[in-house]
Amino acid sequence: MKAFSLQQHVRFGHVDPAGIAYYPRIYDYVHEAFEELWDVHVGRRYYHLITEDGLGFPLVHSEVDFKSPLRFGDRVIVRITCFKLGTSSLGLRYVYTVGETVCLDARMTTVCVRLKDLASIPIPDAYRARFAQILEQS
Amino acid sequence: MKAFSLQQHVRFGHVDPAGIAYYPRIYDYVHEAFEELWDVHVGRRYYHLITEDGLGFPLVHSEVDFKSPLRFGDRVIVRITCFKLGTSSLGLRYVYTVGETVCLDARMTTVCVRLKDLASIPIPDAYRARFAQILEQS
Amino acid sequence: MKAFSLQQHVRFGHVDPAGIAYYPRIYDYVHEAFEELWDVHVGRRYYHLITEDGLGFPLVHSEVDFKSPLRFGDRVIVRITCFKLGTSSLGLRYVYTVGETVCLDARMTTVCVRLKDLASIPIPDAYRARFAQILEQS
Amino acid sequence: MKAFSLQQHVRFGHVDPAGIAYYPRIYDYVHEAFEELWDVHVGRRYYHLITEDGLGFPLVHSEVDFKSPLRFGDRVIVRITCFKLGTSSLGLRYVYTVGETVCLDARMTTVCVRLKDLASIPIPDAYRARFAQILEQS
Numbered sequence: 001m002k003a004f005s006l007q008q009h010v011r012f013g014h015v016d017p018a019g020i021a022y023y024p025r026i027y028d029y030v031h032e033a034f035e036e037l038w039d040v041h042v043g044r045r046y047y048h049l050i051t052e053d054g055l056g057f058p059l060v061h062s063e064v065d066f067k068s069p070l071r072f073g074d075r076v077i078v079r080i081t082c083f084k085l086g087t088s089s090l091g092l093r094y095v096y097t098v099g100e101t102v103c104l105d106a107r108m109t110t111v112c113v114r115l116k117d118l119a120s121i122p123i124p125d126a127y128r129a130r131f132a133q134i135l136e137q138s
Numbered sequence: 139m140k141a142f143s144l145q146q147h148v149r150f151g152h153v154d155p156a157g158i159a160y161y162p163r164i165y166d167y168v169h170e171a172f173e174e175l176w177d178v179h180v181g182r183r184y185y186h187l188i189t190e191d192g193l194g195f196p197l198v199h200s201e202v203d204f205k206s207p208l209r210f211g212d213r214v215i216v217r218i219t220c221f222k223l224g225t226s227s228l229g230l231r232y233v234y235t236v237g238e239t240v241c242l243d244a245r246m247t248t249v250c251v252r253l254k255d256l257a258s259i260p261i262p263d264a265y266r267a268r269f270a271q272i273l274e275q276s
Numbered sequence: 277m278k279a280f281s282l283q284q285h286v287r288f289g290h291v292d293p294a295g296i297a298y299y300p301r302i303y304d305y306v307h308e309a310f311e312e313l314w315d316v317h318v319g320r321r322y323y324h325l326i327t328e329d330g331l332g333f334p335l336v337h338s339e340v341d342f343k344s345p346l347r348f349g350d351r352v353i354v355r356i357t358c359f360k361l362g363t364s365s366l367g368l369r370y371v372y373t374v375g376e377t378v379c380l381d382a383r384m385t386t387v388c389v390r391l392k393d394l395a396s397i398p399i400p401d402a403y404r405a406r407f408a409q410i411l412e413q414s
Numbered sequence: 415m416k417a418f419s420l421q422q423h424v425r426f427g428h429v430d431p432a433g434i435a436y437y438p439r440i441y442d443y444v445h446e447a448f449e450e451l452w453d454v455h456v457g458r459r460y461y462h463l464i465t466e467d468g469l470g471f472p473l474v475h476s477e478v479d480f481k482s483p484l485r486f487g488d489r490v491i492v493r494i495t496c497f498k499l500g501t502s503s504l505g506l507r508y509v510y511t512v513g514e515t516v517c518l519d520a521r522m523t524t525v526c527v528r529l530k531d532l533a534s535i536p537i538p539d540a541y542r543a544r545f546a547q548i549l550e551q552s
Contacts, residue, residue: 005158009448009449011445011449012292012293012298012445012449012461013241013292013298013300013442013445015292015293016288016289016291016292016293017288017292017293017295017348018194018253018293019197019293022167022169022288022289023169023197023200024162024163024166024168025162025167026167027161027162028162028166028427030162031161031162031425031426032425032428035423035425035426041291045425045487046426047486047487049488050155050426050486051487056156058158058202058204059161059204059206060204061201061202061203062161062200062202062204063199063200063201063202064199064200064201065198065199066197066198066199066200069162069196069256072461072464072465073459073461073465085163088476106309107236114442115156118207147311149307149308149311150307150311150322150323150326150430150436151304151307151430151436153430153431154426154427154429154430154431154485155426155429155430155431155433157431159427160427162427166289169287169288169289169400170287173285173287175286183349185288185348185349188288188348189348189349210326210327210431211321211327211459213359227374234456279439283416292528293464294470296472297444299441299447299473299476300439300442300444300445302437303438303441304438306438307436307437307438324457326431332432334434334480334483335437335479335480336479336480336481337477337479337480338437338477338478338480339475339476339477339478340475340476341474341475342472342473342474342475342476343474345472345532363465367527391432394483
């Protein structure tokens with residue numbers, strides 16, 4: 001199984017007085033990683049997906065384990081795999097590690113929709129093929 | 139069962155070009171509601187909990203259903219109950235509604251820790267009693 | 277001269293490891309205060325201004341003095357006055373105080389535009405009258 | 415005169431319903447660019463500046479011209495120069511362009527302080543030399 005990996009930086013303004021990433025910021029990281037997955041792995045700019053294809057992937061369910069805090073100065077590696085690839089439904093898993101330590105394990109389930117009416121539609125085949133490449137073995 | 143309710147506003151800067159609250163913002167709402175729960179329902183300012191008691195409640199697990207989008211201009215009601223009250227573990231549920239529509243159902247599990255070393259400790263009795271008041275019936 | 281005053285709270289997630297409000301957050305406070313000014317002082321919901329009037333007030337210039345840090349737990353008072361009321365141009369001043377201490381003095385110049393093409397237009401009279409009420413004496 | 419340049423991306427969650435970057439986000443970009451300036455141009459990680467040197471550069475004054483909106487999908491170039499290099503005072507200018515268009519011109523004045531008591535101190539020579547390299551000609 002392939003995975004898509006990306007490095008992200010925990011910056012000064014992202015952490016709270018305890019020196020730990022304020023958790024809403026973590027969802028910013030996840031969204032940024034999601035956009036990068038589109039731009040680089042899928043090869044379709046997320047910007048074009050929205051503005052030209054008129055498609056979006058709103059979140060319908062998220063489940064996140066916070067295993068170890070992300071701290072100021074961490075240069076985190078996130079590894080993205082696909083845990084669900086339904087007709088319209090797309091489940092992506094984001095595992096964040098600092099060195100050997102798993103800090104965060106996030107499973108985000110989205111649905112492919114037409115933006116004009118938010119109706120769910122099948123994930124287009126060209127995109128589906130890319131997510132199949134990072135599909136977790138069951 | 140009692141619950142603690144609070145109104146929150148979906149502002150212009152919180153929504154994306156589709157007019158829907160950008161989901162990392164939603165975790166900002168949840169954290170703000172959590173601080174208000176301390177200040178108003180528990181009756182201990184969250185600020186004093188951290189700076190005087192030296193206690194914190196870092197998140198260990200979150201599970202969120204996004205049922206209906208929050209939109210610019212919505213004046214959302216969030217209703218907070220407790221779904222888990224262990225020795226150190228505190229599970230709070232945040233149900234967001236706009237009119238009759240449930241938009242978001244978030245279950246956030248935190249652990250009571252001493253901030254100086256992040257060691258988990260029992261939830262102090264005075265605080266436990268307040269969370270017991272909003273405990274969901276099993 | 278009247279002014280419009282509002283209380284805002286510096287929350288845990290808004291401050292950095294030095295315990296001081298991370299400055300991009302301060303612009304969130306200013307924008308929130310701007311929306312409240314519309315809703316409460318002008319008496320036109322900012323939401324309706326945008327969605328029904330099709331008007332907006334994008335920022336063209338900002339000038340901010342950071343005089344004293346805002347800290348976690350501060351319950352700040354912001355006092356809004358108008359320092360410029362041109363045909364299309366609207367300059368609002370936001371002075372933040374904690375007790376006797378002035379923490380922040382922000383002058384934000386916006387322009388009234390039609391959202392459909394971002395063309396500048398005169399500030400409608402009904403709104404202009406409200407800003408005149410909080411106009412600083414020269 | 416040298417300048418330090420960096421590319422930044424305007425992402426989906428950064429823009430408002432008008433498709434324009436929500437302005438508090440712009441200060442996030444500026445802060446991120448500031449951290450990169452330290453890490454790459456100065457050659458001292460901002461993280462180490464804070465945690466090992468015990469130094470910080472809080473903002474005392476900001477002046478920003480918003481000339482043209484930043485939009486979703488823009489891959490902006492920011493060019494950083496130094497417009498003031500006093501004993502303790504450091505003024506950095508961030509000019510953001512998209513293609514030939516200047517979108518933003520921000521002048522941020524900071525002061526070098528010891529974090530333990532926020533007392534202003536002279537900018538250390540090794541760092542001063544780096545800022546001198548990007549000093550604007552008067």
